[in-house]
Amino acid sequence: MNDSAELDAPQTWLDRQVHARPELPYIAPFMTFLALMAVGQFFEGPQHLPWLYTLRTVGALVVSLIFWKYFPPLGKPHILLSVVLAVVSTAMWIYVHKWFAAQSWYPKTQIMGTDAEPKDYYNCYEQLGRGWALWLFLIVRIGGASIVVPIVEEIFWRGFVLRVLIDSRRFETVPLGMYTLRSFIICSVASALEHPMWEVGILCWLFWNLLFYWKKSLLFMMVMHGLTNFMLYTYVVWKEDWVFWS
Structure with a gap:
């Protein structure tokens, strides 16, 4: 092997894994988040939610940071546009779901991920009071939704899924933001499996996919996604509209 080939060869164990499986940086943070979310099924009762939220938030963040250097170029944040579109997205999430x-025909079971009964809502004021425990929880809950979730979801859905649906063999050669009707529809509908409010989840993902095709920037999507979650969960705490906790 010549010197240039040696320099180009993966240098660490993780380099070698990513070289062999280019999808790993896109999938690992998302799967970590889902796996840690599934841990909650083994613990009944609202008293477990604070540490379960912390576990999945920190776990997904750590895995994201481990793979960060393997992420594709993220693009520009487009801050002002992100703020405006986050306001639109937050309003869409609240008012479309309420409609x-x-x-009368809206399914009232949780088979499709619809609303829980009011008695099952997690009211953080009732569970934690209004002292330091509440503020720690809100930092983790809202901070995780505003910072970690956008990274994990955008890298997976728009960085990976939209491209692998176009070319499953060499997805990494597909330009970010490349459009096909098939990938656009499948990705938008599939996201409903992750979000409890499936109807607005589909609509929001259709809208956000269109924005991604326009700007072709994952960082823009992360910022807008994060701001949307921040605004939505701030609304939840302010108005005590707990149906939107998820």
């Missing part, structure tokens, strides 16, 4: 939930 659907008010319809």
